[in-house]
Amino acid sequence: MKNHELPLFPPAAATPRRPRPRKRLPGPRSGSRPRRRILWLCLRLPDLPFEAVAGTWRDAHEPCLVVTGEGAATRVIGCNQAALTAGVRPRMRLSDALARVHAPILQRRNPDRERASLENVAQMAEGFSSLVSLAPPAAVLLEIGGSLSLFGGIAALRRRLETQVAAAGHLPVMAIAPTPLAAEWLARAGDSRPVTDTTLLAGRLGELSPDCLAPDPGTARTLAGIGVRRLADVMRLPRDGLGRRFGAAFVRSLDRALGRVPDPRPGWRGALSFEESLELPAETGDRERIMAGLEPLLESAVSFLRRHDSTTDELRLYCRHHGGEETPIRLGLAGNYRHPDHLARLFRVRLERVALTRAVRALRLVSGPLRAYRGRSVALFREADSGEEVEALFESLHARLGPDAVHTLATCADHRPERAWRLAGSDVTEPEGGRADRPCWLLETPRMLEEGGGIPGDMTLLAGPERIETGWWEGADVARDYYRARSRAGRELWIFRDRRAGVWYLHGLFA
Amino acid sequence: MDNSLQTLLADPRIFRPRRDDGAGAGHVATGFPALDARLPGGGWPRGSLSEILSAQWGVGELRLLLPALRDLAGRGGRILWLSPPWIPYAPALAAAGLAPACNIVTWPDNVEDRVWAAEQGLRSGSCAAVLTWGCGQGRHHFRRLQLAAGAGGIPAYLFRESGAARSPSPATLRLLLAPRNEGLEVEILKSPGGRGGRVLLGP
Numbered sequence: 152m153k154n155h156e157l158p159l160f161p162p163a164a165a166t167p168r169r170p171r172p173r174k175r176l177p178g179p180r181s182g183s184r185p186r187r188r189i190l191w192l193c194l195r196l197p198d199l200p201f202e203a204v205a206g207t208w209r210d211a212h213e214p215c216l217v218v219t220g221e222g223a224a225t226r227v228i229g230c231n232q233a234a235l236t237a238g239v240r241p242r243m244r245l246s247d248a249l250a251r252v253h254a255p256i257l258q259r260r261n262p263d264r265e266r267a268s269l270e271n272v273a274q275m276a277e278g279f280s281s282l283v284s285l286a287p288p289a290a291v292l293l294e295i296g297g298s299l300s301l302f303g304g305i306a307a308l309r310r311r312l313e314t315q316v317a318a319a320g321h322l323p324v325m326a327i328a329p330t331p332l333a334a335e336w337l338a339r340a341g342d343s344r345p346v347t348d349t350t351l352l353a354g355r356l357g358e359l360s361p362d363c364l365a366p367d368p369g370t371a372r373t374l375a376g377i378g379v380r381r382l383a384d385v386m387r388l389p390r391d392g393l394g395r396r397f398g399a400a401f402v403r404s405l406d407r408a409l410g411r412v413p414d415p416r417p418g419w420r421g422a423l424s425f426e427e428s429l430e431l432p433a434e435t436g437d438r439e440r441i442m443a444g445l446e447p448l449l450e451s452a453v454s455f456l457r458r459h460d461s462t463t464d465e466l467r468l469y470c471r472h473h474g475g476e477e478t479p480i481r482l483g484l485a486g487n488y489r490h491p492d493h494l495a496r497l498f499r500v501r502l503e504r505v506a507l508t509r510a511v512r513a514l515r516l517v518s519g520p521l522r523a524y525r526g527r528s529v530a531l532f533r534e535a536d537s538g539e540e541v542e543a544l545f546e547s548l549h550a551r552l553g554p555d556a557v558h559t560l561a562t563c564a565d566h567r568p569e570r571a572w573r574l575a576g577s578d579v580t581e582p583e584g585g586r587a588d589r590p591c592w593l594l595e596t597p598r599m600l601e602e603g604g605g606i607p608g609d610m611t612l613l614a615g616p617e618r619i620e621t622g623w624w625e626g627a628d629v630a631r632d633y634y635r636a637r638s639r640a641g642r643e644l645w646i647f648r649d650r651r652a653g654v655w656y657l658h659g660l661f662a
Numbered sequence: 663m664d665n666s667l668q669t670l671l672a673d674p675r676i677f678r679p680r681r682d683d684g685a686g687a688g689h690v691a692t693g694f695p696a697l698d699a700r701l702p703g704g705g706w707p708r709g710s711l712s713e714i715l716s717a718q719w720g721v722g723e724l725r726l727l728l729p730a731l732r733d734l735a736g737r738g739g740r741i742l743w744l745s746p747p748w749i750p751y752a753p754a755l756a757a758a759g760l761a762p763a764c765n766i767v768t769w770p771d772n773v774e775d776r777v778w779a780a781e782q783g784l785r786s787g788s789c790a791a792v793l794t795w796g797c798g799q800g801r802h803h804f805r806r807l808q809l810a811a812g813a814g815g816i817p818a819y820l821f822r823e824s825g826a827a828r829s830p831s832p833a834t835l836r837l838l839l840a841p842r843n844e845g846l847e848v849e850i851l852k853s854p855g856g857r858g859g860r861v862l863l864g865p
Contacts, residue, residue, distance in 0.1 A: 540788035541740060544766070547782050552770055560752040560762035572752035574767070585756030591724040593751035641841025642720045659751060660720030 190296040190347060192309070193334035194276065194316065195324045196269070197341075199289040201229025203264040205256070206320035214255040218245050228260055265289070268321070273419050275315050279308060284331070284416035290338060292331050292416060305345055328352060331416050332408040336363040349410050356408060357383030364404065370397055424463070425455045428515035434473065436510045438502050441470065445498060448516040449491040461521035468498065469515040470507065477515070480505055483554060484546060493543055500550045566621045567629055568593065568658060588617075588635075590645040590659030597656035600646065607655055609639040610646070620650075635661065690817060693729020697861050701835070702854045706730055709815040710834040711808055715851070717824045719747045719795075721839050722846035726863065727819065728758045731791060735764040739790025739816070742783035743767045744776050746795055764790075777803045784810035784818055795821045804832045827851060 196202065201209075201217045208215035214234035216227050225245040238251040248255070265288065273291045276283045279302070280293040295308060302308035309325055316323045326337035327345035333352055337343075340363045346355045359382045361374045373396065379385055385393070385405070394402045407414040431444045445468065456462055464484055469477040480501050482494075548557045558574035562584045565571050571584075572593070600607045615634030622628040631647040638644055645659035688708035691698055698704045706712055714723055731741055741764055743750055752762035766783075770776045776797040783792040784807070792811075797803070797820060804820075811818040820833060827838055836852040845864045852858075 540786055544740070544742075544782060544786040544788050547786075548766075548768060548779055551778065552768060552775060556770070557766060557768045560750060560755065560765045560767060562752040562756055562762055568751075572749070572762070575763070584753060585758070586753040587757040589751055589754040589757065591728070591751055591754045591758075592720055592746075592748040594748055640718065640721075641843065642718070643722075644720075660748065662720045662722055662724040 188296045188299075188347070189294065189329060190299070190305075190327055190345075191329070191331040191334040192280075192293050192295045192312075193286070193290055193326045193328075193331070193338040194272065194293070194312065195290040195326070195335075195338035196272065196321050197289065197324055198229055198322055199265050199268060200260045201231070202321050203268045204258045204261050205229070205231070208256060209320070211256075214239065214252040215258065216245070216248055216252075216255045217258045217260055219260040230255075262288075268319075270419075271319060272316055272321065272323075275319070276312070278315075279312055282416075283419050285419050286331075286335055290335060292334065295327070305347075328355075330408055330410045331414055332404065333410075336408060339363045339365065353386065353409055357381060357386060361385060366401075370401070373397070423459060423461075423521050425452050425518035425521075426515070427451055428469075428471075428513055430513045431511060434510040434512050436507055438499075438507075441502065441507075441511055441514070442495065442499055444514050445516070446491065446495055448514060449494045449498070452516055452518060453491045453494070456518075456521070459521055463518040463521050465519040466494065466498075467517045467519070469517070470511040471513040471515065472509045473512060476509075478505070478507060478511075483549065497546055497550050500547060504551065566619055567627070568619070568633075569595075569597075570622075588614075590643075590661045592660040592662050594658055597647070597658045600655040600657055607636075607646075610636040610644065612636050613643070616648075619647075633658070688815065690730050690734060692726070693733075694726075694861075694863050697848060697863065700850060700853075700859055700861055706817045707834045707854075708817050709812050711804065711811055711818050711820055711832065712835040712837070713820045713822055713826075713831055713833040714837050714839060715822050715824045715827050716839040719821070721841040722863070723821065723839060724750075726839070726846065726848065727793070728755075728760060730817075732759040734790035734817070735760055737790065739764075740783075740788055741765045742780070742789050742792045744779055744783075744792065744794040744797055745769050746793070773797065773799055773803070777806060780807055780818065781810040784814040784816060787814065789814070789816060791816055792818045793821070794819065801832075808832050 200219070205215050205217055209231050211231060212233055214237055215231045216234055216239065217229040218225050219228045220226050223244075223246070227239060227241055227243045227245060227248045229241060230239050230248075234248070234252055234255060239248045239255075269285060269287065269289065269291065273283050273285055276291050276293045280295055280298050282294040284292045286292050295305070298308060299305060302311060305327060309327075313323060313325065324338050324341055325343055326334050326340075327347070328334040328337055329346065329349045329352060333346065333356055336356065336359055337346070340359045342355075342359070344355075346352055361379055361382060362371065363382070366374065374385070390402060403412065406412045427448055429444055429448055431440065433440075435441065452466065462484070466482045466484065468480045468482070470480065471477045480498070482497055482501055484494075484497075545557060561573050561575040563571055563573050564584060568589070571586075571589075613635045615636075616632035617634075618632050620628075620630045630650040632650060633645060633647040636644045636646050643661035644657055645661065646655055646657050648655050689701075689703035689705040690708060691705040692701065714726070716723060735741055736759075741760070743765060746767065746769075750765060750767060755762050755765065766789075768779060770779050773796070776794060780792050780794050780797055783789045794807075797807070807818060807820070824838060827836070831852075833852070834854055836850075838849040838851050840847045840849070842862065845862050848861045848863060850858050850861070
């Protein structure tokens with residue numbers, strides 16, 4: 152096989168500086184043992200549109216069709232064996248298909264379900280490789296070079312993966328090649344013989360039909376027009392002409408498939424969340440027994456979070472009753488909490504507030520989406536407070552008093568006294584604008600002191616006036632003269648006279 | 663490991679320049695030398711209840727507490743305010759040196775929740791002081807708060823109407839406030855050393 156040295160990329164036209172990847176990925180003939188062979192397995196699900204929405208009908212006696220498109224353009228995109236036997240073929244018009252089968256079960260194609268099925272397969276693939284990448288719409292790539300010795304070779308790994316994927320209702324096509332794109336092309340061609348050596352890659356890819364590149368219709372027509380039947384014909388063409396005619400991306404994809412330029416693939420990580428349920432030993436309405444059942448669930452939730460180095464914003468506990476109904480109990484988590492005892496305390500508080508009208512048979516604990524754990528360093532000498540403890544306090548208070556009932560204070564830059572402060576959340580750090588001439592207590596709404604114009608009779612003014620006249624631009628304008636006054640009872644008050652109405656108000660106390 | 667470290671640090675032979683207090687006596691200076699001189703231990707007791715009684719609020723109770731709160735919060739703890747009669751005004755607190763963000767304020771609906779929240783604050787390890795108004799009616803409430811304060815080792819302040827002075831209380835310290843023209847008069851109703859008396863804090 153010498154195809155890879157045929158004139159596709161003659162040294163003059165190819166980038167001469169780039170060393171051949173063969174040198175970096177020594178094959179078995181290079182004498183020394185290969186340290187780490189990179190091999191990509193492409194798991195393609197050619198029948199995914201059908202499997203995603205109608206997997207259970209595959210072996211049914213009734214014909215079942217999955218269709219896409221609207222009106223007269225509706226086409227069959229997948230069907231089961233019963234329909235195939237009756238003569239239905241994929242890509243057939245629905246009207247033609249209906250002429251062949253009588254009253255089939257019709258399902259519309261659902262891209263969301265296809266994506267979900269694909270991710271489900273990717274999740275299985277994670278059991279076989281640490282690097283899994285999605286190749287939508289219908290393929291998953293996994294790097295198996297590092298897993299071969301664990302699973303006992305290519306054949307054994309393939310068998311196990313195929314069994315798992317088939318159990319989920321899919322009929323996969325698998326191809327193995329040293330580059331991900333070559334594996335994709337081989338899988339699209341249905342060629343499942345593994346290519347393990349880069350030197351053999353050009354020859355094997357040369358046998359494929361150019362359709363495997365999934366070219367756009369224009370390119371496909373031109374390729375057919377210039378007499379290209381196999382990829383080997385493409386490789387024989389001069390590189391610069393190929394680039395002019397079909398674009399640099401086309402040449403580049405050939406380079407990637409042949410392993411001449413790197414082809415990094417994004418790793419895929421599933422959207423994870425924790426879910427586990429537990430049957431209680433006996434039906435019970437007793438909170439202590441429920442807590443006793445909940446504790447192992449919390450332990451395993453916490454160990455799950457630790458394993459994934461994550462934390463979550465909420466935990467939902469579903470108490471299942473006789474008959475399958477569930478009482479949900481939601482627990483919001485502000486902090487980075489990964490201690491089961493703390494979670495148990497919070498749930499205990501929540502449980503005390505929930506009226507469980509019926510006995511509970513089983514518990515189900517579900518986490519919200521995971522997010523990265525923000526680690527905190529622990530002070531060697533315990534001097535300052537640890538933020539975790541503050542968060543824990545906020546969480547307990549929120550759990551019992553309600554999420555909107557607990558505040559910290561903050562100052563605001565506003566001349567209107569009632570707007571110079573605000574209630575804030577748990578994590579506010581702002582520069583403070585303090586004013587020594589302000590009272591420590593503020594009335595939420597000023598209290599009218601007395602009708603009429605003069606100073607309230609039992610008060611003596613100590614300081615003032617301080618005129619505050621602002622806010623007219625947003626309809627909340629004030630025109631006030633503030634005074635510091637002493638009441639007959641000996642309290643120092645912060646009062647003001649509304650300059651428009653001439654009425655005195657109490658707004659604060661210098662306590 | 664934490665415990666062994668604490669034990670080690672408690673060894674008197676180890677010099678710690680930023681030690682909180684003398685021999686772990688557990689007092690916080692009030693910031694008023696005249697008052698400190700009268701109080702056993704020289705300040706507010708940590709880990710127990712201090713009652714502050716007054717006929718009405720706004721007479722100077724915060725002026726009395728702010729120096730101590732500033733010291734307590736300055737070490738990183740939070741101040742938990744439970745059902746204060748009015749809003750603690752952030753600009754004034756900031757001017758007094760108490761960062762507004764250090765304060766946690768909540769107005770629970772009923773006494774049970776207030777006592778519970780006070781216990782949480784006292785035991786949490788993240789609060790430097792807990793201030794409660796209208797918290798506790800029966801002896802069992804005070805008992806719970808006393809236990810929680812003891813566990814947390816921080817001062818707990820109960821603000822109560824002056825009428826409560828007649829009924830017995832488990833609080834370590836009971837002070838009665840009265841505004842005078844010359845300043846705030848603090849009468850020590852009860853203190854562990856048994857020394858009563860009145861102190862006038864100037865304006």
